Amino acid sequence: METIRGVLLDIDGVLHVSMQPIEGAAEALRWLEQQGYRYAFVTNTTTMARPTLAQRLQAIGLPVSAEQLITAPVATAAYLRHAYPGKRCWLLSKGDTAADFAGVELVEPGSSGAEHVDVVVIGGAEELLSYENMNRAFRLLMAGADLVAMHKNLYWRVSDGLRLDSGPFVSALELASDKQAVIIGKPERAFFAEAVRLLGTEPEETLMVGDDLVNDVQGARRAGLRALLVCTGKHGPDTPLLRECPPEERPEALLPSVAALPDYLAGQS
Template structure:
């Protein structure tokens, strides 16, 4: 029984500052059918509050509490484990970790740092890892659909640090099964009661299937022809979020 929908943001319901045609109406139809709709993202350029503001300006009406982000999952992990972070994240995101002790860091947090992925900053993170700091990542996504085409995401930089420091990152965003489970739990649902809708074949749909969710891959955003071959397991391929909503509602009968 499908009870809830987890929806990716960038590339799935919007690209840049523009809503994908039909996205607002599609989400309304899903909620109108009695489904719980929540939003999940690895986006680590903005705080949840900033993301919500952007979405509202595009015409979306979800409350901020319905957005579950990888940086939020990282903060919860740091708090639960009493860790002091060294931040290699986007400057917009530093405020997301306000209040956490950051002296003598014992964890390196890597998100999408954009222009702050300099040699100096990567080397500083590397040295902390070699001293025993834990490597925490918002995700392993290779790239995303930017305003002017595909842009490198945090994943390649996480992999570089793993290789250099001979360590393994704890991934707290997609494609971590724990991330999907936590997002479902926020809606008081079990993973098997949820469908994940996204434009990333591996981190959105393939990983969701591995975590026990159902999946719908939309052919918008970062999707490129042939991406569906990267997915192992049964899923639905949809032209866009509107077609995804049609397919999900059809399964409800």
């Protein structure tokens, strides 16, 4: 087995839950730095631009820079610039992520949705996924627009429990419009390939650390990476998904939290 040289870490559920840092997370990141590992953060978080997210994480004591963040909005914007140059895009996403879409023509359709739009882009819209906006997106798709989604997550964990994500809404639009969305973020193979490229490592020497068995672990394994599951977020040792997971897509270990990562890596060397 290849020596691990690079580490990719999910953020929500791995480093913090509802912006409350996981005990030992900051120390684990500093250990990676001291030991010379190449590492970055890969996240389907879609409600904050990279500088905003970095500032929020720094404010709770996590040493994360904007340059280390590989986010679904950044990857989506890169895809739109390449696949739809000069096309009109309606971005339905909460927060300041529009700042990541420099070079993409963003438009706001009227209440009827009658204005021409080439692409409907769905991010982490939360309360913006109202009936009115979903119906507007549906009408635009029926009028010829394509559908692009930053991810298809079903739910995530916050301090008071699980919360519905945008994936079910994307599926509803696919079903109603009979169109297939292009999905950009985790667990897509291209997302992990880009992250590994930015790290400057090979997939087989890169470890993904996540709390989501499907988006983090299985996505990484399908892209040729190694993967660990931490039990502080969405999935843990009792999740039925783990029992159903094919052997080649299972995590190589389950850790109680990211705080145990240094000991795990030290045992691999």
